[in-house]
Structure formats: C-alpha cells, structure tokens
Amino acid sequence: MAKKTLNIVESAYRAVMEEQDDTILWLLAAMQGAGAEHTVVLRGNAVNYAVAGQGVPGLTVGEWKQTQAPQMGRDVLDLIEKRKIPVYVVAEDLADRGIERSELVPGVQLLSRTALPGLFAEYTLVAHW
C-alpha cells in the first residue's frame, strides 16, 4: 500500500501560463496514476484554484497565439473526479479573500485551520508546496 501523503499547496499561479497548469497539481495527478495516494489542501492564495469557471486569455505575441491557456478550476475538478484525490480548502483563507463556498467547483471540502493538525495525524507524509 502506498504511503498516504498530505500535500499542502500554497504557492499559486506560479508559471501556470507557461506550463498551462499548476506544476504541483500536475505532479500529484501524474503520481496518483502511478499508484500514489495523495490528498490536497489548498491554502493561502492557492484557494483561488478551486473557484469554478475561471479562465484567462491566452498569451499573444505577434502572430503567435497560446491556444490552451490554463483552467485551474477544471484541473481541481479533474483531481477530485478523475484522479480520486480528495481536495480540501482552508475555510478561513477563502473568507479572507471574500470567496463564497458556492463559487467553488463541486466536491471540494472545506477545512478549518484548527482542524489541520488532526488531519496531519492521518498521513505518513506531509508536504508543503
């Protein structure tokens, strides 16, 4: 059985335009496909990843156009539904940013900061990205 790993993702929107996704969420999805057992907690600015329907115009430089700009809400939904990776969002970080629960993609679970230590105890490894 794979080691259960809790991944706290805090760094947000770092190179997502050039990579067309978030490098950590991508890595976890790929590892899950290889048999890993991951859980994700979005905290800080990364809570915005769970907002549904977000998008960005692709970069244009002269005649060159980006056609596959990142869709972070879609990628979070993909983690939950396709990869079966539980995704938590820190409720206080959402509130700090004025984001309502109703704005999030389905399947995201809210978690209080005070509940985090209890969650840590359930995992073999905890990674803070």
Added chain:
Amino acid sequence: MSKTTLTIALMDPPYESENLTTAFRILDVAARRGYAINVFAYEGAAGLAFVRQTPHPNPVHGKTVAEENHPTTKDQVAALLAAAEQHGGKVDWVNCGMCVDERGVTEFVPGTRRGGPADFHAFVEASDNVLVIPTK
C-alpha cells in the same frame, strides 16, 4: 518624431514564474507600436531564446503534443522579432554570454545575440524608458 526606445531587463528562467508572461504582454504591445525594443536577458532569462526547447504532450490532460500546443519561449521570442519588423520597429535581444555558457544554452533564436553588461548599459543610456523585471 523619433522612434520610442524601450529597454526591458529580464531575469526569470522559462517555466518558473508569471513574470515572463507579463513581460511578453508588454513586449507584444511595444512591437505593435513599432518601438525600438532592447531586451537584456540575464541569468535564468538567458534560456528564453534557447532554440532546442521542445513542446511536449500532457498525459495528465490527456492531450497529444499537437492538442496541448505547449508554449515555448523561443517561439515567443521569434514571434516578437517578427512582429517588431512587421510594424516598422526592431528588437535587439541580448543573451548574457556568461549566463548562457554556465547553463549550456548557447544556441539562440536567429536575430538574437550574445552580449553582456556593457550592452545593458548602452541600452539604458539610449532608452526613453527602462523596465527591470527581476527575479524575486
């Protein structure tokens, strides 16, 4: 009226931050306005024009190379040079020589060149404005 000259210094390497997307959005507008553009690609940014960058598929997204259409900064650099020429401007893109040597990224997009701090100094002296986008 004389042509507006803009210098931008970049430090971030490809695929590590959003700074370069911001820079390329500014550079695109400057090229469309026919500005004389100078770019000093320093440290990690010396890899922006490296010609052997290769697009890849995205197995997590389930997309082939063609479907993913992964951006490469070398294509963005080449497109910038072409856009500037099309609109009557020009780009003098300098790749820091020591920076490319230590990274082994010595093959550049045609139309860019090897240079050093003296080029950046000359750019600053000749420019109407200078924008430095450092690594944080």
